[in-house]
Amino acid sequence: MRKILKAPLMALTIIGLSSLVAHASEDDHKHKSHQAPHGDMEEVMVHAKVNSVNIAERTLNVSHGPIKKLHWPAMTMDMKVADDIDIASLDPGQEVMMALARGEDGIFRVTKTMMH
Structure with a gap:
């Protein structure tokens, strides 16, 4: 009786693990588009429209x-702003060219900002 139950249980375990690996791989693929490549990166320039400014949280x-x-x-996303940028000079509705760079914290x- 034990051998009869052992084979189906083993098969279900393998199938279950396989589906977890497939799901994890699929989930990882879905999120890659929002992640930047790893490693050192220089600044990236991007055109953006400012929707709102939160001076207190920068x-x-x-x-x-x-x-x-x-x-x-x-x-559309919230972006942290470097300390040396005059965030108060930016207004909602304004179009800017922004330089983005990854900080030591990975964020x-x-x-930089340039009025567009």
Whole structure:
């Protein structure tokens, strides 16, 4: 009786593990488009529209087109702003060219802005 139950149980375990690996791989693929390649990266320039400015948290909500170098699709997102940028000079509705760079903490932030 034990041998009869052992084979189906083993098969179900293998099938279950296989589906977990396939799901994890599929899930990883879905999120890759929002991640930047690993390693050192120089600044990336992007055209964006400023939707809102949060001076207290030093963030901008921006809408930008696809950023091929980062494998990012067009999206609206909150971006941290580097300390040396005069964030108060940016206004909602304004179109800007922004330089993005990954900080030591791994988070991308706006490192330069130019009025567009």
